[in-house]
Amino acid sequence: MKTQNNKAWFFVLPVLLLVAFSAVIPLMTVVNYSVQDSFGNNEFYWVGLEWFQEVLASERFHNSLMRNLLFSGLILLIEIPLGIAVALAMPRRGWGVSVCLVLMALPLLIPWNVVGTIWQVFARVDIGLLGHSLAALGVDYNYTQDTFDAWVTLILMDVWHWTSLVVLLCYSGLVSIPDAYYQAARIDGASRWAVFRYIQLPKMRRVLVIAVLLRFMDSFMIYTEPFVVTGGGPGNTTTFLSIDLVQMAIGQFDLGPAAAMSLIYFLIILLISWVFYTVMTHQDSDSVTDSRQGGNHQ
Amino acid sequence: MRPGNGYWRRIVWQTDMAKITLNNIAHSYDSNSGHALKPMSHEWHDGGAYALLGPSGCGKTTLLNIISGLLQPSEGQLLFDDVDVSTLPTEQRNIAQVFQFPVLYDTMTVAENLAFPLRNxxxxxxxxxxxxxxxVQQAITMLGLEAMANRKARGLSADDKQKISLGRGLVRTDVxxxxxxxxxxxxxxxxxxxLRTQLKQIHRQFGHTMIYVTHDQTEALTFADKxxxxxxxxxxxxxxxxxxFDSPQHTFVGKFIGSPGMNILPCELQGTQALIDAHRVTLAREYPSLTGVIELGIRPEFVYIDDSEQSLPVQITGVEDVGRHRIVRAMLGSHPLDIIVPEHQTIPTAPRVLxxxxxxxxxxxSQLLGWEHPS
Structure with missing residues (x-):
């Protein structure tokens, strides 16, 4: 029995090697950099947690982090409800289904830097359709100079690019609800809102967990699009952690602080994702101890 | 208020259950295909226990959904007492319906599930x-769900879920x-x-009109009055x-009801005798000469192994012992014939039957002769 179990490890070995080379070893290199300093010549000196303390104390890091949190918060607040609404409005049968699915999938197929370029041009005041039209309407819009305009442009772009992901996930949750649920709701005289609240939303919960996690992680790690559209400007007002990190690592070649920062960045994403996951799946399981009596609450 | 004994009695007295009348109801799912439900008229009496029995795809569920309003019939009227409800939406018809797969509101407790139709x-x-x-409390007591009243509905067993689905109908006094x-x-x-016993009990106690769709004859026959x-x-x-059982009006009914179903043998009529191939069977009455396909139907319960001069020779092809009796599969000439033989009786090698x-x-x-068609 024992030997059989041990042999089984050989099946896991290829994947283990793959993960080691693709993830573990690069990660350990970063860990290595984050606790050492170098003065060229490939000589390294142990500095302990100094880089971490420096990054955590720096105002530049705080500002970028706040921008990231604000950006991801706004993205989730807009894309999740919008995605649910669009999914609810999509047809369930007939030729409209495939048309809608293809239209929804289109933005998802476009590479990040292309999306950035599209919006960079689209929003330009001199030649862009959006920017020029707004200017013609007398709206004072300029994303290269105005912080608010820059943010509006980035958020619009992200909503345009990624809401369909939420839509597709929610739609898959909705179509998996058997007809009998809607029929029973009609028999019970449930309102449209009650159907949403007690049938559709609970049945979408699992896919919503995935949607929230994906949209949080992706928006928190956003790099290419703001880099292409605003380059982090005007000033530093759209410089997110990722842009900051690249500037530090490649622009300034501060490998130690950059390594420390990327580890902190990674841990923040992990922590927040865990919080989302725990909160959203917690409601799933808390059940028996609910003290509300059947007739007592509305 | 009319007198009654106890709370539920009172509620039942107060309800206005109704006779349900189908008036030339027909339905087709799309205009190109034929009728899923051919034009029919039928009356469901107030307080009756009915079963709709038939093979899959025969239109039972369609008929049920027309009554509850989930489906609009393409033709005809549906009357509750004498009120035309054909165009009323489901929620105004006060119909309760229990589906094949239990439908529960997962995020609510059992009690909240039961309260849901009332809260709406x-x-x-x-x-x-x-x-x-x-x-809600009454319904919980009625269905014996006290232990789980404040539990979330998620994760209950299928039969409990189905009881709760039924309960959502029972809490409503006006169904x-x-x-x-x-x-x-x-x-x-x-x-x-x-569950079936419990259902019967509830029917006896509260007298709701119940219509029960099934393809299982045992369920239908044990549940329904009609x-x-x-x-x-x-x-x-x-x-x-x-x-x-006694007088299936159609050969399909004869074959569908019963276990095994009725033997249907093609025959020729000659006065008081029926000719099955070369075999003569004496009938209880005389029939006029008839055109069309003539068949003789006899339940396996009424075919006896017998050795008189009138009896017919058969070849046995198989014997199934089902415990309380045996089912003998035989051939009468070229026609299959099922015979039910009591456990103790011996089966001869070259049997004859009567x-x-x-x-x-x-x-x-396929239509029964000598039966008054109630149309």
């Missing part, structure tokens, strides 16, 4: 919280009828029996279990 009421029908709680769409499909066999047998969108016969001629039915083009 608006306007003059709105109930106070105490009233809702009282009714015109409770419809069941093969409600025991996902229930374990030993619990099926229990069974409606359907085939291909048509009602073939409505009758008590006894009527369906038909109980009072139990013989004669069919012309």
């Amino acid at each position: 009421r608006r306007g003059p029908d709105k109930l106070s919280n105490t009233e809702i709680q009282q009714r 015109n009828a409770i419809l069941f769409d093969e409600p025991l499909t996902v229930i374990d066999p030993h619990l099926k029996w229990q 069974v409606v047998v359907m085939l291909a969108g048509e009602v073939l016969q409505t009758g008590t279990p006894q009527e369906l 038909f109980d001629n009072k139990r013989i039915n004669i069919y012309q083009n």
